[in-house]
Amino acid sequence: MMLGWVLLAAGLVLLLLAQRIRGSAPRGLTQGAAVLLAVLGALLLLRRPGSALLPGHGPRRWHQP
Structure with a gap:
């Protein structure tokens, strides 16, 4: 996570x-x-695993029905 902030x-x-x-x-x-x-x-x-911003990541994963 720290690397993301550094790159940003x-x-x-x-x-x-x-400029x-x-x-x-x-x-x-x-x-x-x-x-x-x-x-x-x-x-x-x-893309960090605990993020709820992207589907398919985090505690509740989406599965194909």
């Missing part, structure tokens, strides 16, 4: 850093990496 925070920091970069190619690369890190962090946070 790193993505947000990179997005803020990308200071002047060239369009380096800015695009930095923004792409930032979004990738933020999405990976968010997925890790949502």
Whole structure:
């Protein structure tokens, strides 16, 4: 769970850093990496076993009838 928060925070920091970069190619690369890190962090946070946000995870599992 901690890794998800770290990746999410790193993505947000990179997005803020990308605003200071002047060239369009380096800015695009930095923004792409930032979004990738933020999405990976968010997925890790949502996929933890105790989460009720996603079906099929948690104490009550859905089964095909």
